[in-house]
Amino acid sequence: MYSLQHPQIDESFLSSESAVEEVVKILESLQKKKEGEEEEEELVEKKFIPKVITEDNFIITERSNGTNHSAPKEPLQKDKSKRPTFTPADRQKDRYPFMRQVEMNLEERSKARLERERVAQNFRRLGNAEYRRGNYETAKQMYSEAIENIRDSHILYINRALCYIKLGKFKRGIVDCDFVLNKLDEKNLRAWLYRAMAYKGLNDEANFETCVKYARKFNSKQMEFIDEFLEKLNSEM
DSSP, rough: OOOOSSSGOGGGGGGGHHHHHHHHHHHHHHHHHHHHHHHHHHHHHHHOOSOOOOOTOOOEEEEEOOOOSSSSOOOOOOGGSOOOOOOOHHHHHHHHHHHHHHHHHHHHHHHHHHHHHHHHHHHHHHHHHHOOOOOOHHHHHHHHHHHHHHHHHHHHHHHHHHHHTTEEETHHHHHHHHHIIIOOOOOOHHHHHHHHHHHTTTTTTHHHHHHHHHHHHGGGHHHHHHHHHHHHHHHHH
């Protein structure tokens, strides 16, 4: 038979444990477990604190607000045994590869220089041949190619300067002559004479005379050659 008692007046649930109480008990058990773990950690830390604190095993567990000025500070001793030591033999071993590398670099640069000189000489010969034919523009280009390989040859700059002068580009010729006189050889006779020739083409008599003066000053043994050059220059220009 079915009970005629209405469900709303059934108070049997009051004697049973509620879900809220179960949750509270679970939280209390977790809290106790956490407190137990913290106590175990404190015991482990106390167990492993060394009696003698050294530079390698100290652990900061608490920061003190006060400062103890009574205890003198002992200077830390550095362990010098860990420093690497080098013997003269070791240094000599390190020096050999370095010197060998330097020698190789010098040898390679020397070979490269010889190769550039060979190429420059070929262009110079081509330039000389074109100059004799009266092809001053082509000759100038050949000398420029040679200069790209060797930049410290006064012959190449002087030859190119003469090509510029023959082409009527007097200022460009002066630039090449100035480079020789300022950077390579301040007494170079041909540089001074070609510079004088360029100023003659510009109708600059003052600088022309200055160039002739320095040509004579630095090359006193070449007076006859200088006089012949100037005589020929005056007849042509």
